[in-house]
Amino acid sequence: MAFLSSKTGQFTYFSLQLSESDWSRKYVLDFGGNIGNMLRDPSSTIDEERYWCIDVVEESIKSGKAAFPKAHWIFYHRYCFFFNPHGAPRLKLPELDQQFDYIVAYSVFTNTSRADMFDLVYQLRNRLSAGGALAFTFIDPHYRSWLPSRYDGNNLRWRLEREIFLEKEKGNTLAIDVDGLIERAHDATWFVLVNGEDLYLESEATKTYEPEQQRTYHTFYSVAYMQSLFPEATILPPVNDEMQHCCVIRN
Ligand SMILES: C[S@@+](CC[C@H](N)C(=O)[O-])C[C@H]1O[C@@H](n2cnc3c(N)ncnc32)[C@H](O)[C@@H]1O
Structure with missing residues (x-):
């Protein structure tokens, strides 16, 4: 579509x-x-x-x-x-x-x-x-866009939760470890998140995804980077x- x-x-x-x-x-x-x-x-x-x-x-x-x-x-x-x-x-x-x-x-x-x-x-x-x-x-994945009273998390957490929500709407379960992914990305200056689950830290050498496997591709950069x-x-x-x-x- x-x-x-x-x-x-x-x-x-x-x-x-x-x-x-x-x-x-x-x-x-x-x-x-x-x-x-x-x-x-x-x-x-x-x-x-x-x-x-x-x-x-x-x-x-x-x-x-x-x-x-x-x-x-x-x-x-x-x-x-x-x-x-x-x-x-x-x-x-x-x-x-x-x-x-x-x-x-x-x-x-x-x-x-x-x-x-x-x-x-x-x-x-x-x-x-x-x-x-x-x-x-x-x-910027590490940036907190809103006050904690409104959304208590950084932009990466928001994206990961959004990916889970969007998949759920389609009747699918995205079984990802949100805290674990955030921890892995903690010190990265930039990275790519593919399909809400595959994280490539400071690299865009992603594996091959056939067109029908291509759902989402998000690139994040810290402000300093x-x-x-x-x-x-x-x-x-x-x-x-x-x-x-x-x-x-x-x-
Ligand atoms: C998240 S959407 C945002 C669309 C629009 N800017 C808006 O705010 O409503 C990203 C858009 O970028 C387009 N796009 C991605 N790569 C592009 C490229 N290389 N050249 C032109 N458009 C591209 C996509 O087709 C899509 O429409």
């Missing part, structure tokens, strides 16, 4: 992170934008005709185009675990006759390999206008009651 995102609040999130609420007249690329939730956000000030969305889920692009025909919708047939398991690995970004004031990616590099993140960030930076900004989210990867970036804490940090690279 194709993934269509029902997440809301992305415009509010990035307008806070970039300290700019008036995006009218700005050229915006929503990388991994799925059905275009940036445009659907009630507080969005983006001009439909200045909005581009690139995604590896063809159905999401079709759905976005039907709702916002004046915007620009591009299917990118690149491999991505679960989202597009039959795509071409490391396919180059499509050519675009446009440079962008803002390039945003909400919860995209949280689901790709670290190598893909490097490759794509490098290519996306070249699409920025002078003075433009690339902003993408990431999840992300800063070491992109020393020129500004790393911002979550806003808008969310759990994702933001990495902002200005041109």
Whole structure:
């Protein structure tokens, strides 16, 4: 089943992170934008005709185009675990006759390999206008996003419990040792969690998962590690009651 995102609040999130609420007249690329939730956000000030969305889920692009025909919708047939398991690995970004004031990616590099993140960030930076900004989210596994009275655990615990819940909804049991996995990841600066159960610490040399075995792929980075990867970036804490940090690279 194709993934269509029902997440809301992305415009509010990035307008806070970039300290700019008036995006009218700005050229915006929503990388991994799925059905275009940036445009659907009630507080969005983006001009439909200045909005581009690139995604590896063809159905999401079709759905976005039907709702916002004046915007620009591009299917990118690149491999991505679960989202597009039959795509071409490391396919180059499509050519675009446009440079962008803002390039945003909400919860995209949280689901790709670290190598893909490097490759794509490098290519996306070249699409920025002078003075433009690339902003993408990431999840620090050790960070506690909420007060203990609301949720008493770090982001990794939240993800593991979510994976158990999602499998239960499908009638399956995910028999994982949540405390044990958290303990194993305790000192890791980054790691990959595949299918909610296989943990690869500071490595993305995962075993082979056939397309039908590909359920979820989550990459986590500590704030310090992300800063070491992109020393020129500004790393911002979550806003808008969310759990994702933001990495902002200005041109
Ligand atoms: C968790 S969803 C978030 C969707 C959207 N940003 C939102 O907030 O509603 C991750 C999205 O990234 C897309 N994606 C993953 N890898 C991608 C890539 N290499 N290029 C473009 N989109 C990608 C997926 O297809 C999916 O739509």
